[in-house]
Amino acid sequence: MDLTTTYMGMTLKSPLVPSASPLSDEIDNLRRMEDAGAAAVVLSSLFEEQLRQERIELHHHLTHGTESFAESLTYFPEPKEFHVGPEGYLNHIRKAKEAVDIPVIASLNGSTVGGWTDFARQIEQAGADALELNVYTIPTDVEMSGAQVEQTYIDILMAVKSAVKIPVAIKLSPFFSNMAHMARLLDYAGADGLALFNRFYQPDIDLETLEVQPGVILSTPFALRLPLTWIGILYGRIQADLAATGGIHQAQDVLKMLMAGANVTMLCSALLKFGISHLRVVEGGLRAWMEEHEYESVRQMRGSVSQKHCADPSVFERAQYMKAITTYRPG
Numbered sequence: 001m002d003l004t005t006t007y008m009g010m011t012l013k014s015p016l017v018p019s020a021s022p023l024s025d026e027i028d029n030l031r032r033m034e035d036a037g038a039a040a041v042v043l044s045s046l047f048e049e050q051l052r053q054e055r056i057e058l059h060h061h062l063t064h065g066t067e068s069f070a071e072s073l074t075y076f077p078e079p080k081e082f083h084v085g086p087e088g089y090l091n092h093i094r095k096a097k098e099a100v101d102i103p104v105i106a107s108l109n110g111s112t113v114g115g116w117t118d119f120a121r122q123i124e125q126a127g128a129d130a131l132e133l134n135v136y137t138i139p140t141d142v143e144m145s146g147a148q149v150e151q152t153y154i155d156i157l158m159a160v161k162s163a164v165k166i167p168v169a170i171k172l173s174p175f176f177s178n179m180a181h182m183a184r185l186l187d188y189a190g191a192d193g194l195a196l197f198n199r200f201y202q203p204d205i206d207l208e209t210l211e212v213q214p215g216v217i218l219s220t221p222f223a224l225r226l227p228l229t230w231i232g233i234l235y236g237r238i239q240a241d242l243a244a245t246g247g248i249h250q251a252q253d254v255l256k257m258l259m260a261g262a263n264v265t266m267l268c269s270a271l272l273k274f275g276i277s278h279l280r281v282v283e284g285g286l287r288a289w290m291e292e293h294e295y296e297s298v299r300q301m302r303g304s305v306s307q308k309h310c311a312d313p314s315v316f317e318r319a320q321y322m323k324a325i326t327t328y329r330p331g
Contacts, residue, residue: 223247235261251285
């Protein structure tokens with residue numbers, strides 16, 4: 001039974017890819033992921049703010065004391081004094097490449113266009129096989145138009161693509177006025193892959209302390225409906241590969257995403273909840289279902305239930321909406 005798939009030009013032994021999470025911070029965990037069947041791994045993200053902080057600290061080191069003594073103008077600190085966070089990330093990439101044989105995908109998380117995108121070149125030099133741009137931004141400026149928001153994503157992608165030769169995926173949220181058009185724009189801008197979708201982490205309010213509290217709630221299988229819908233719409237309509245992320249917990253979730261058109265399926269919450277060994281359970285379920293239903297390969301089923309052959313996907317989606325509303329009966 002052939003589970004191989006392709007993603008951003010890489011041939012992978014299966015569509016099972018652990019997405020960015022704290023689990024990838026430990027080299028031993030990466031080895032365990034490979035042993036459990038992971039076809040590739042996305043490392044946890046390095047944040048734009050970490051790189052900004054480094055530049056602030058660098059400026060402080062370079063200018064501190066120069067107003068006091070002329071001799072200080074020739075003083076420069078050693079790199080180790082200001083390359084802790086980012087340099088540690090590069091070292092982690094190098095160690096990961098030495099530890100596992102599966103592709104290692106680095107991750108940069110940011111929201112604005114700026115010098116932080118230049119770090120992508122160092123990530124490439126450290127040995128990463130690919131790079132995932134996790135663009136997370138909540139526009140709060142009432143004067144900013146939707147077109148301006150979309151252009152920010154495109155500018156970030158193009159800045160990184162101009163700096164590296166390794167494939168680049170962009171992970172984004174679904175909150176665009178026309179997600180299909182946004183996907184096409186990113187496709188035109190050179191995205192090798194689209195990871196759908198980023199989680200929208202909403203804060204809560206503590207009524208005792210009256211403080212806003214951030215929090216992470218692990219996904220449930222119900223969360224797969226949104227990426228399932230859009231992957232089914234986009235399959236065959238753009239050149240970029242499609243990575244499904246969000247709500248993938250069991251083999252049946254993987255199967256649905258593949259049939260919609262996903263190249264790979266990315267797991268995070270399921271591994272945090274059930275452990276890294278859960279990858280074996282998912283792969284076993286995937287193989288069993290394919291054997292029972294006489295599928296010989298992942299390639300055979302991919303996109304088989306997409307909307308590629310639907311002349312007007314919007315009419316199809318409207319029909320499904322109407323059917324759901326009109327056929328529901330209270331229990």
